[in-house]
Amino acid sequence: MSAALDARLGQPWKKPPLISSPALRWTLLVGSVIYLILAMNSIDVNWSRVYRGLDRGWQFVVAFANPDFTSRAAEIKDGMIESAVMALTSTVVGIAISIPIGLGAARNISILPVYLVCRSIVAVSRALNEIVVAILLVAIFGFGPLAGFLTLSFATIGFLSKLLAEEIEDMDKVQAEAVRATGASWLQRYVFGIHPQVVPRLIGLSIYRLDINFRESAVLGIVGAGGIGATLNTAFDRYEFDTAAAILLVIIAVVMVLEYLSGIIRARVQ
Amino acid sequence: MAISTLDGQKIWQRRDRDVQLKIWAMWLVGTAIFMWCWQQISEATTWAFFWDAPRIAADIGGRAMPPRWSYMDKLWSPLWDTLNIATLGTVMALMMAVPVAFMAARNTTPSALFVRPIALLIIVSSRSINSLIWALLLVKILGPGVFAGLIAISIRSIGFCAKLLYEAIEEIDESQVEAITATGASRWQVMAYGIVPQIMPAFAGIAVFRWDINLRESTVLGLVGAGGIGLQLQGSLNTLAWPQVSLILLVILLAVVVSEWVSAKVRGAII
Numbered sequence: 001m002s003a004a005l006d007a008r009l010g011q012p013w014k015k016p017p018l019i020s021s022p023a024l025r026w027t028l029l030v031g032s033v034i035y036l037i038l039a040m041n042s043i044d045v046n047w048s049r050v051y052r053g054l055d056r057g058w059q060f061v062v063a064f065a066n067p068d069f070t071s072r073a074a075e076i077k078d079g080m081i082e083s084a085v086m087a088l089t090s091t092v093v094g095i096a097i098s099i100p101i102g103l104g105a106a107r108n109i110s111i112l113p114v115y116l117v118c119r120s121i122v123a124v125s126r127a128l129n130e131i132v133v134a135i136l137l138v139a140i141f142g143f144g145p146l147a148g149f150l151t152l153s154f155a156t157i158g159f160l161s162k163l164l165a166e167e168i169e170d171m172d173k174v175q176a177e178a179v180r181a182t183g184a185s186w187l188q189r190y191v192f193g194i195h196p197q198v199v200p201r202l203i204g205l206s207i208y209r210l211d212i213n214f215r216e217s218a219v220l221g222i223v224g225a226g227g228i229g230a231t232l233n234t235a236f237d238r239y240e241f242d243t244a245a246a247i248l249l250v251i252i253a254v255v256m257v258l259e260y261l262s263g264i265i266r267a268r269v270q
Numbered sequence: 271m272a273i274s275t276l277d278g279q280k281i282w283q284r285r286d287r288d289v290q291l292k293i294w295a296m297w298l299v300g301t302a303i304f305m306w307c308w309q310q311i312s313e314a315t316t317w318a319f320f321w322d323a324p325r326i327a328a329d330i331g332g333r334a335m336p337p338r339w340s341y342m343d344k345l346w347s348p349l350w351d352t353l354n355i356a357t358l359g360t361v362m363a364l365m366m367a368v369p370v371a372f373m374a375a376r377n378t379t380p381s382a383l384f385v386r387p388i389a390l391l392i393i394v395s396s397r398s399i400n401s402l403i404w405a406l407l408l409v410k411i412l413g414p415g416v417f418a419g420l421i422a423i424s425i426r427s428i429g430f431c432a433k434l435l436y437e438a439i440e441e442i443d444e445s446q447v448e449a450i451t452a453t454g455a456s457r458w459q460v461m462a463y464g465i466v467p468q469i470m471p472a473f474a475g476i477a478v479f480r481w482d483i484n485l486r487e488s489t490v491l492g493l494v495g496a497g498g499i500g501l502q503l504q505g506s507l508n509t510l511a512w513p514q515v516s517l518i519l520l521v522i523l524l525a526v527v528v529s530e531w532v533s534a535k536v537r538g539a540i541i
Contacts, residue, residue, distance in 0.1 A: 015463070036361075039354040043420065049413040057411040082314070085307040092304050127526055131402065131490040132519060135507065140327045142319040145311045192284070219400045222494060226314065229403075236406050244407075248399060255398040 060241045067249055068242035072235070076247055079221070079228035080254070086148045086220075086227055087213040093149075094156025094213075095206050101157060102164030109168060109176075109194070118161065125158025130216055134225040145226030152213045152220070159212075163205050164198065171197045200269040207262040214258060218251050330512060337517035345502060345521055351416050352498035352525070356485040359423030364477055367428050371435035378439055378465065389432070396429030401487045405496040419496030423484050430483075431476055438472035439465065475537050482533035489522045 019025040069076070104110045104118035130151055137147040171194065179193035221229020228247060235244040273280050274287075285293070319326075372378045374389035405422035412418045442465060450464035492500020499518060506514035 035357070039358055042350060042354060043358070043416050045417045046413055046415070050417070053411040053413055060407065060411065082310070085310045089304060089307045089311060127523060127530075129486055129490055129522070129526070131493065132522065135493075135503075139330060139507075140323050142316060144314050144316070146315040146320065149311055215398070215400060219402045222402060222406065232403065233406065236410055239410070248403070252395065252398045256394065 056239075056241075060245065063241035063245040064249075066242065067246035068240075069246045069250075072231070072240075072243050072246075075231045075234075076228070076243075076250065079231035079247075080250060082145050083214060083217040083221075083227035083229075084254075086145050086152060086217045087210055090149050090152030090156060091206060091210045091213050094153045094160060094209065095202075097153070098157045098160035098164060099202075102161040102168065103190070105161055105165035106168035107165075108173070118165075122158050122162045122165075125154055126162065128154075130155050131219065131223060134220050134223050138224045143224045143226075148217060148220040148225035148227055151225060152216060155216070156209055156213065159209055160202075160205060164202060167198045167201050168194060203269045204262075204266040207265050211255065211258045211262055215251075215255055334512035334516035336513060337520060338511075338513035339517065341514045341517050342521075345499065345518065348492070348497075348499040348502050349521065349525070352485070352488045352500075355416060355419045355423055355488040355491065355496075355498055356481060356529075359420050359488070360427060360477060360481045360484050362420070362424035363427030363431055363480065364473075366424070367431035367435060370428060370432040371439060372461075374432060374436040375439035377442075377444070378461075389436075393429040393432050393436075396425055396427075397433065399426070401426035402490065402494060405491045406494045409495045414495035414497070416497035419488060419491040419498055422491065422496060423488055426487070427480050427484060431480055434476045435469065435473060438469045438476075442468045478533045478536045482529045485529040486526055489525065 017025060019028065101118045101121055104114045105122055107115055110118070133154055134147060134151040137150050141147045141150065175197060176189060176193035179189050184192065217227040218229050218232070221227040221231065222233050224230070228251065232244060232247045235241075235247060274283055275281070283290075370389050370392055373380065373385045374393060376382065376386070379386045379389070401422050404425050405419055408418040408422050412421065446468065447460060447464040450460050455463065488498050488500075490500045490503075492498045492502065493504050495501070495504075499522060503515065503518045503522075506512075506518060
């Protein structure tokens with residue numbers, strides 16, 4: 001019998017710790033406790049204000065039970081249409097721009113300078129928060145759906161190009177090479193060798209992005225970039241919780257329908 | 271194989287005529303819808319502002335360009351608040367997401383008929399409303415401040431964390447659970463020794479991933495009054511203090527890059 005087993009015999013079993021190095025384990029533990037204490041202390045909660053607010057919170061819960069769709073029906077309808085329009089156009093324009101950028105950002109089919117430029121476009125678009133972009137674009141282009149449309153297109157470019165580039169990098173090289181061997185031009189190589197391989201995924205991602213864009217368009221209105229968010233913000237400002245609840249329910253319903261549809265479409269194309 | 275005949279010669283085509291016509295019709299309808307949508311946007315836009323935009327952008331850029339570095343003194347405390355909103359919000363969300371995830375996973379739910387739909391409903395409703403909207407609502411209920419932002423972030427994150435976590439629970443290796451059950455372990459012991467060690471890496475990954483997202487989102491929560499650096503951004507925008515705005519945007523960008531770097535490092539160490 002080995003010495004290690006002899007030493008273990010008769011000893012009770014203990015669950016092995018998640019982090020094996022004791023020094024690192026204790027540093028992390030003590031560090032997080034200190035951080036938690038510091039963080040908790042720096043947050044001052046005005047409990048009397050919270051207590052008074054509970055009443056209003058209850059009103060909101062009640063409002064959710066009987067939402068008011070009728071009294072501001074026209075505003076809700078206009079806002080939803082504007083949101084849908086923004087989501088749709090920005091997705092289409094975003095796709096159109098992200099296909100060339102995605103091709104350029106795929107290391108296996110593009111040359112290094114193009115690759116670097118496209119990757120930096122993707123990085124910039126992904127690092128900037130949509131709301132921040134929307135604020136700047138509202139300042140430049142004025143209030144309205146145009147700023148929202150530009151913001152969402154910009155965000156779509158980063159998202160789609162990155163995923164498209166990764167898809168192209170993972171593709172089967174043999175097909176593209178077979179097309180190339182027939183003497184195809186660069187464009188023909190893309191259309192017949194690469195595009196058919198990535199198009200199911202591209203469609204799936206586009207639908208998913210349409211879904212995200214619609215959700216985001218509900219928020220952009222808060223900073224003045226058009227859509228249902230402006231209506232929602234107004235409803236909250238007037239403390240019309242029943243209208244706000246109605247708007248939220250409509251948003252949830254549309255998001256769920258979109259998610260369901262995108263599931264079906266993605267299952268069909270893949 | 272789709273082949274058309276031209277002057278008695280066979281020509282290869284990728285698709286036959288019917289499919290081509292269908293695709294063409296789809297493009298026609300799609301283009302029509304897009305043009306209609308574009309018209310809606312165009313009608314709501316003052317195009318004079320659009321053509322004026324380069325001048326305005328240059329103007330704002332010129333005003334913003336040397337960022338007011340001295341303003342940084344006033345940014346440390348909101349930056350600390352933002353970090354706290356993201357971190358504590360993630361911690362609270364995880365605490366609430368774990369039971370929800372166990373209730374939503376098919377193999378651990380106490381009742382697939384009653385409890386699971388409720389857990390799924392919690393996940394869906396928390397996921398479909400943006401954190402900025404949650405913040406808008408909570409500022410009205412709890413009053414403006416860091417606390418509202420913290421709650422908004424944590425409510426928003428429950429759905430995301432619970433969804434990923436319950437998918438991880440459903441993918442565990444059942445044989446380990448059976449082995450623990452065979453020793454006569456109680457329900458809680460099975461959970462602690464059979465399930466939890468298997469989902470721990472996924473849990474840590476989800477926590478760091480969500481923390482990264484939450485830090486991004488908490489930088490803008492201040493716009494609706496929910497504390498953090500967004501509050502300073504809103505104030506500077508309202509007073510048209512562009513040098514301060516540019517500094518704040520720079521700080522936010524830096525924070526996002528750092529958080530992405532940290533989360534990538536931690537996830538790399540786990541996996």
